[in-house]
Amino acid sequence: MIKVLFFGPVADRVETREMDIEYADGMTLHDITHKVGMQYPGALSIVSFIAVNQTQVHDKQTPLRDGDEIAFMAKFSGG
Amino acid sequence: MSEPVRIQEADFSQDAEIAALKASSRRMGGIATFLGCARDFSEGRDVSEISFEAYGSMALAEMRKLREEAISKFDLLDARIVHRVTTVQAGDNIVFIAAGAAHRAAAFDACRWMIDELKQRVPIWKKEVTPEGESWVTQHP
Numbered sequence: 001m002i003k004v005l006f007f008g009p010v011a012d013r014v015e016t017r018e019m020d021i022e023y024a025d026g027m028t029l030h031d032i033t034h035k036v037g038m039q040y041p042g043a044l045s046i047v048s049f050i051a052v053n054q055t056q057v058h059d060k061q062t063p064l065r066d067g068d069e070i071a072f073m074a075k076f077s078g079g
Numbered sequence: 080m081s082e083p084v085r086i087q088e089a090d091f092s093q094d095a096e097i098a099a100l101k102a103s104s105r106r107m108g109g110i111a112t113f114l115g116c117a118r119d120f121s122e123g124r125d126v127s128e129i130s131f132e133a134y135g136s137m138a139l140a141e142m143r144k145l146r147e148e149a150i151s152k153f154d155l156l157d158a159r160i161v162h163r164v165t166t167v168q169a170g171d172n173i174v175f176i177a178a179g180a181a182h183r184a185a186a187f188d189a190c191r192w193m194i195d196e197l198k199q200r201v202p203i204w205k206k207e208v209t210p211e212g213e214s215w216v217t218q219h220p
Contacts (some may be wrong), residue, residue: 008132008204034168054137067088071134077216078203079174
């Protein structure tokens, strides 16, 4: 299972903070972003950063492993 | 002694943070600090509350990395970063950064660098509550 997390303004648009997506062999980050984008296009449009296991990832072809945690995040505004 | 990098709901004491920083080295000749606090207006609107949300595990890891980088980049003797994640009112403390170095120039530069980097790199978001409703802040000037 892949755990998908949403924060701040992205979570508001998705209307949830967390969802599980069934893992499949050969799955990449692109598969998850595509799935989320199809379901919640308004949320994906404000995503500026994606992290896999708490590390920012830019390559959508990044392979995933069962149990990975993916976070979709808008621009940060702490401080 | 408290951890030098923390995310917490509770308010912090600048005196306690500075005392902890000073206790780390007797060679410290300059300490620069930044205190971020809540304003009661933003872009022409009254702001009654600001609430913060963080991707806790990643935010803490990134803040720890940031501190280590600052210590190495500016040759600091020690540094501390504390960020509150809760709901605050005007005047309340939000973030505290302290940089301790042998001389003032490195302390000033490192302090400025850390808050600028924090705003760019640490997954924390703020939502302002105004009479017109709530809105997420997406810029970080």
